[in-house]
Amino acid sequence: MAMKGILRPGLVQIRVMDIGEALTHYVDRLGLYKVGEEDRRAFLKGADEFDHHSVTLVQSDTAGMDFIAFKLFEEADLDHYEARVKAFGIEVEHIPAGEQPGYGRRIAFMSPSGHMIQLYHQVELSDPMPDIANPDIWPIEPHGMAARRFDHMQLNGTDVPRTLEFFTNVLDFSLTEKVEAEDGTPLAIWLSCGMKAHDVAFVEFPTPGAMHHAAFELSDWNAVGHAADIITKYDLSIDIGPTRHGITRGRTIYFFDPSGNRTEVFAEGFTYYPDHPTRSWDTKALGKGIFYYQRQLNEKFMTVVT
DSSP: OOOOOOEEEHHHHEEEEEHHHIIIIIIIIIEEEEEEETEEEEEEEOOOOBBBSSSSEEEEESEEEEEEEEEEESTHHHHHHHHHHHHTTTOOEETTTTTSBBOOOEEEEOOOSSSSEEEEBBBBBBBOOOOOOOOSSSSOOOOTEEEEEEEEEEEEEEHHHHHHHHHHSOOEEEEEEEEEOTTTTHHHEEEESSSEEEEEEEOOOOSSSSEEEEEEEEEHHHHHHHHHHHHHTTTTOOEEEEEEEETTEEEEEEOTTTTSEEEEEEEEOOOOTTSSEEEEGGGGGHHHHHHHOOSSSOOOHHHOOO
16 A cells, blocks of 8 residues: 555643653553653654654643644645635644754644644654664563554544544545444544554544543554553552454453553554444444453543543
8 A cells, every 4th residue: 555645643632740750651661762851841652653752741730632643745744634624714834943853843733623633754763662773673672561653543522523524535545444322423532644553543432632532553462461460560540451343353461550540452453444344333242342351331431521
């Protein structure tokens, strides 16, 4: 598949209430690497990521997500998508190069769901970064859960139908999977800009702009089990898992950082191509769709967001 335009989720900024505790969670437990720190912010990356950093932790009085940013194939794509976003009726903000260390200029806009979305192209290479000359499988010994990369977000908010229209018609995402009400209204959508089962998901929620979880990829099902061992060893607050999704088919476990932000580590999931039909679930099968083994939803998963 020739990938142009929007390539992948590349950067998320997460609000935390104690940055020291958050670094223990994301670096020591999850297995990311700290590449820099400045007043009120820390910058992290996964072992398989080439961008300067993929996670920014920012000290705040509240938990949640400030924005998610997607990497573009070329610089001209910034102007292309800016024009399309404006034509849809959404205002665009310009963020100058250097606001995030190593990052070039970005554009930012609010999705119909109430979430801040950003796009960028230019970004410096990370240090450490994966080997590219006679490469070993990792440049530095893995630690913690050995998260390989920031992979996707689930965002809960208002107006999922218009959010679907915006992401598919303006940003060129594909709808890989959906949950529909009896009248066909989309209640939850899984969107891909490449070949993954999803790069971002949106779920209808009473309030706009909520973060459900940030997800990080692990190597396989055994690694998910290892993550569960770490969660138990360090008495981390767990939501559910290890288990499997029917939707996306990912093998997963959910737990919380010290500020209450939900983290997911997962492995596998189906491969998507643009000629594939959209997979569809109705609300009666939602329990099996979300938690394939348990076949029922838990209240915390459905109600707790930041």
